[in-house]
Amino acid sequence: MKLIGKKKVDENEYIAVTPNDSKYVIRNPFSIDLKINGHKKDIKIFENEEGFTFIEFRNKKYLAEITDKTQNKYTVLLNGVSYSFTIESPISYRRRKYLQKYKQANKIEMITAPMPGKIMELLVEESSSVKEGESILILEAMKMQNEIISQVSGKVKKINVKPGDTVTKDDVLMEIER
């Protein structure tokens, strides 16, 4: 234990923060004294002879895989379902909270490609205004034509694609100013 300011900081404590800001406080991840959110948990991690990693909890087995990891940002696949977390130490978690207060609300909405495909048609032009739920372009993927819908109301600031372009997943197609 170290003392920082007046609060005790536990070096064996990690905080997993979800995208919607709920948190899991994990203490002693390597020990049988494992506690999550203050409750003692009996969780085992093991690997089988085929090389799959499993979690065992309450006599149930879960297939686990870390699919993405950049610094402290994790995506974990558990029984085929993805979960994203940012892992913080008690100190970095406090800094995060502090910074969040000063973060400005983002005014530009990036419309990204939900899947790889080809741009078939643009339904809006630059500087035209769009309403939430309005179709803004048609993306062909796996021979299906998909309407891409604006999640926000605002003005089209920039269009990054033109009909015939091939895009990959998460490419920014358009920027819309709220």
Place this chain on the structure above:
Amino acid sequence: MKIKSLLIANRGEIAVRINETAKKMGIKTYGIKTSKEPNALYLRLVDDVIVFAESMDEIPEFLDIERIIDAARVHKVNAIHPGYGFLAENPYFARRCEEENIIFIGPSASAIYKMGNKTIAKQIAQKYKIPLLQGSQGSVKNVMEAADIASKIGYPVILKAAAGGGGRGMRIVEKASSLEKMFRLATSEAEKAFDDSSVFIEKYVRNPRHIEFQIIGDRFGNYIHLGERECSIQRKHQKLIEESPSIALDEKLRKEMGAAATLIAKAVNYYSAGTVEFLLDADRHFFFMEMNTRIQVEHPVTEMVSGVDLIELQIKIAEGQELTLKQQDIKLTGWAIECRVNAEDVQAGFSPNQGIIEKISYPRGKNIRVDSGVTDYSVITPYFDSMVAKLIVHAETRDKAISATSAALRKFWIRGIKTTIPFCQAVMNHKKFKKGDFNTSFIEKEMGKLFFNDAEDEMLAAYVAAFDFAAELETNRTTKPDFERGKNISPWVLNKRLKSL
């Protein structure tokens, strides 16, 4: 004529499936190797591989009729099995095979043509007094004509590509004001997918069940059906889960629909295996939709309940053998469910999830069948459809089949890509699905969450992430930088390293 060698003009799990039966029958099999998928599983299983090294022109390999015919000629192959998709329902391909004295494993070119053209198919059904949905007589020329018919039969209506299938070129129009836009989308999609922009219009039945009958005919006028398949669990007209039999049918309705299905087959002198699709409305009226003149993706559920090998029958009928099975010989036992395991990210709107399968392991059991087109290190490419495997489970009753499927899904392990397994699990655990109370709008209307997880799953995932993070902190203190950023190291290995410090 006895078939001694067979070219499989397809890929993926269906190529594997056809190869298996053909080999069992002592037939030499040929597979087509493309540059898009040079290490595909089916290529390791076939007896001989024909290499289509470079794409010679714009036509994709499995659609290149002359190239396939040429390959068959050069290798003196007796027969071609087209599988499903690609050239399976291309009458011109069947005709070219006939001309070259190559046996096409499927029906005659004329039967494919008649049933493939929905306008002609509907005329035939009408002639034989099979119930049909109201709609246009043939394809509609323009939006004006479409609007005219739509107002006559009443909204909602559905626009369908005349040459279509698999949900492509299909649009539902709820009101007159959106007809123009939908008409444009449907025709351009039809043009893209089938090289034929013509669409027809018909009354749209809200929330129907999709029921299809497996039929088989030979060249001697014998026809039987192998019962129905319920394929109502679909998303954007793409089937995801199928079962046989259907909980919506009783013996009487099964007989009636089975008779209608065989009548359609007879009308076009159909031989080989085929599927007649019906819509069943809430009042249990059925309507003829279309006939698929090929083996279907979901054929295994029929095989499980009937004990019949459909590919074997297709080959025997193609050889000119007479169908020895009679309708009364067909005993359907138990219940079978098929789950399609697609490389799709359910949490991102079922978007294709390309990548490499690092490791795959299947559930095992007496009543479990897995038809897979992949193995360890298989690459999921953007060139082909996203299906990687099918899980088929057979049990005595529907309830037992559902719980056995759910258990099997938990033992279906894949690392490297995301699949539709959590979706299938969610369906198996859905109250209304278990009760049998569902229709084609099930996914849209009844499923809030499209994947299955328990309340504590997120916590367990958080633990995995925290464990890895903590383990990495420990190793960073003592070892060199980890250039793989920990991605390829399992928590287990890290754990071991920690212990050995």
